[in-house]
Amino acid sequence: MSAVARTLIKDGTVVTAVDTYRSDVWIENGVITALAHPSQRAAFGQPDVTIDAAGKYVLPGGIDVHTHLDMPFGGTTSSDDFETGTIAAAHGGTTTLVDFAIQQKGTALRTGLDAWHQKAEGKAAIDYGFHMITTDVNDGTLAEMGQLVNEGITSFKLFMAYPGVLYVDDGQIFRAMQRARDLGALICMHAENGIALDVLIAQALARGETAPKFHSLTRPQIAEAEGTHRALCLAEMADCPVYIVHLSAPRALEKVLEARDRGQAAFAETCPQYLFCSFDDLARDDFEGAKYVCTPPLRPKEMQADLWRGLKTNDLQVVSTDHCPFCFKGQKDLGRESFAKIPNGMPGIETRLYLLWDGGVRTGRISMNRFVEITATAPAKIFGLYPHKGTVAVGADADLLVWDGDKEHTLDHANMHMRVDYSPYEGKTVHGAPTHVLSRGKVVVEDGRFVGRSGDGRFVKRSTFALT
């Protein structure tokens, strides 16, 4: 902790998932200790540090529950590590992330988890937690799931895609779900029928269809809808809560909607790339489309409206990034001869709030309160971070943004902090950015400058799943 004892954020407008009101925010020892109308200020004595938020909003820091930092994939490693990735996140107003630790097939969950603790410790500039990607479901790993839950790893991710690498079959999925139900853990699902998709990919390559756009054409939305439906059915059979990651397809969204309408504990996130990019980007000439290769793939532009509707109606609860950056030169390059060899993933840890504020709040698609809900409060609740994180409340961690809703800036990679040589949004001008980003009461970004410290981020033990 820094020596700063008492901070006042004065004259701002606090925005939570439900309320918008004028209030001072008082912070002591990293925690919010009082919310009070500015007229009451004299009663609180003198602060050590004052941040002027007049004309600005005070929001809970963003929570990004889907990131891949320092992750080996496709013969290379995602280009941001826990230092560069968390600093970039902080610049963009994200103050907590939940990254995916990976179990390598044939090894213990513990080995994968230890590796991720090592990657993060001493490097992360903001707080972080882990989900555990489980690639082997057997008696040993099922037992280990209990130990991990006790250590605050309360969500497990399974893959229906990537046969031979991350894929687990339905029996394994079902056993993991039963175990998760008993432990109060949540299952996150990559829901695409990877077995069938591998057939389509092999057939396309045999026809000489090697360009980036075939990444999307060989992963039709019905494969995602089928995987989503199957995940929901298995979860219902196991009576286990389930969270569909990176939902991109309207047909898959229909399945989530139906399950939720039946009262199932089913949740889904989408990502900015599915709201702001499309198949047209993937079809760009000169291998430029490789910059837009992520999985599930970008869909036809007209599908974006369905995702926006889902966000508005709460059929989609969260927007996270699936940040998994690979440089265009030297990494995306690996797939020049075959789209199947392009490392899957796009950078986004820094741009999530910018895009959703500019393209969501300012355009009237979602309210400010809904913006806070999908970027902070809902992920905090679903993933066991609430009430310490995800809202502005007395007793909560002072992970806060002073947000200038009008600040104009351009999303060029040269202006940003992710360690990647391109931006999917190069040249795009947006409005809205934080003037101050606080992590547990300490300013870590001020007027676009990082003033925090690598290693100050702490591992956060998350609670078990609870409907809140």
Ligand SMILES: [Zn+2]
């Ligand atoms: Zn991912």
